[in-house]
Amino acid sequence: MAKLNGAALAQINAICDRYADTKTPLMMILSDIQREYGYIPIEVQEIVSERTGISVAEIYGVVTFYSFFSLTPKGKYVIGCCLGTACYVKDAQKVIDKFSDELKIAPGQTSDDGLFTLDALRCIGACGIAPAVTINGTVYPKVTVDQVPEIIASYRSQEA
């Protein structure tokens, strides 16, 4: 538990405070931590356990069940490639493979510069625009393999 610094501790505690009066607060707390702290390592789960009385094993179970939650830090830009049935038949596998080649990371990994994380998603409910890709909430419809380098470049240029 000592591995977290004071600021991080305060941040996690503040998130837990928001749901102090909620009956089943776990999902809300974890969602907020994922969004604001960026990931949910076991040290953070221990604090949530202390605050909610829910065992760490149970929290760990939730964190490892939902692919939205992450045990390791995610990149600044999280690229989610939908591999649901509709996207898959529209060649989503080729799209994610292209992202993988361009960024030199496998799905689930984060690039060395900390900029990009590549996630394979199950159906995100955007079947009408398959194959769909989301990057930090922005949805890219009907993505083709050729578009992938441009999309990556557009984020790289924001960093320059």
Added chain:
Amino acid sequence: MGLIDIKIEGQPYKVEEGLTILEAARQCGYDIPSLCTFNHGECSLGSCRVCLVEATGARGLVASCVYPVAPGMEIKISSPKAVKARRTSVELLLSNHNQNCQQCRKNDNCELLNVAKLTGARENVFQGEKTPTTLDEVTPSIVRDTSKCVLCGRCIARCKAAHGLSVLGFENRGFSTIVGPAGNKSFADSPCLLCGQCVSVCPTGALMEKSEIWKIDQAMAEGKHVIVQTAPAVRASLGEEFGMPIGTPVTGKMAAALRRLGFAKVYDTNFGADLTIMEEASELLSRIKNNGTLPMLTSCSPGWVNYAEYYYGDCLDHLSTCKSPHEMEGAILKSYYAEWNHIDPKDIFVVSVMPCTAKKFEKERPALANEAGLPDVDAVITTRELGDLIKRSGINFAKLPDEDFDQDLVGTYTGAGVIFGVTGGVMEAALRSAYFALEGKEYGPINFTEVRGLQGLKEATLTMGGKEIKVAIASGMVNVKPIMDDIRAGKSPYTFIEVMCCPGGCIAGGGQSYVKPALLPNEDLNILDTYKEKRAAALYSEDERQAYRQSHNNPQIQHLYSGYLGVPNGHKAHKLLHTTYQSDRVRFK
């Protein structure tokens, strides 16, 4: 709830509304092959699909463990469709199971093997990838082998129900799902009490005690003076290992078996229990007299001590400093007994037979050794391991004569020691001696029935020596937590509190014989609700039969003090029989 009419296999029955098909069928005399405990709620995920049946009004086959009966329902257990479906469910479970059944120590108590036999599962029907597995053998107490886990979740439910902890949980998703402590860590790196309640409900060999039978073999081969001692609760359960009805007391046969197994001496931990009472009662009286820290908490249960250290490290001065009975006995064997018999303590090997997996961990505590680092106890085996050891030796347990424990020096025991094995027993034993100390005479009725009963939390107010003493008895950490929170807040109304880790006390310890209704066709249908009472009754009846009923009247205890230890809680007693605790244990490593 009212009765409703249903049909099973075409036969009419009246059953209670609200029951699941599985429970209703069981009451009507049908044991549907299932992986269920029949224990309302423990594993009611309905996900294993082993207990599928046909039922009118339902779409397709239904899982009888979760599907309720309805008026007019017709249930078919042995229709070709249901039989085939159950067999397929088991074959699918087996396809992702480590099938080393011949070497698995659980094979005579394995519910998966049982349903495989019952459903006629065929060999290697489904072959393919297997879930990556974890084998955790780090703690001295419990082995977790996920290659044998069927993901029923009973262990998780039990840990939560008994202790409010759920040290174990489901991890990951889909095919990668396993059950383990957070982060798939070892039990050693988790705030696990090592009580073994999870072991006692696991249907397969995924959770088992770590066997120490090899240590006994080794000590015997090395020619050591191997002494065995048995905890009170073991005698109330060991018979079950040999198919005897639950609650059959087998004290005499157990002593006979141990003698035939080649132990140099066969003693009863009850002597240690009597000694514990002498020390604990005098510690309590001294705390009361000298305004010491109160309430005082008992310290016999190693799972409870683990809990106190992990969760209430700031309250450890409330714990009695007394070692647990088998540790006291071990310490006396390696000092008093060794000197008396001119044996080098280093050549003595003490084996404890315990109803407990946490005792295996306890014996390795550095504080439970003498100044030279020689541990008080060298090996701990569970009731189940003793069963295995006896079976291995070819002894026909049922045909053994009843024999006594060895009676020399540290052999006699009182009824007060026997009842240590059930919740409230330590309290009652302590009260019998405290009454004598305060009133100068024995308590007339002998029994303090107000502290008996299997409830998780009991309290009583007793008047002794002109004073009112308020006591509490708790088992299962879920009942202990509020007591500890009061103590921490400085508002506990009690003087003395008995705490046992396992719900019901040691009779239902994590090292006792498995109580699995599916494997016990001759026991009552509600055996999971009654087995603790039956085992407790075995202990209370042995108490009634003893010549001495109070620890302070044990003549060998009196001799031990007059000839060796001096007074209870004195200098020598403190050195040999008391211990210290760790306030800085880290819950997550």
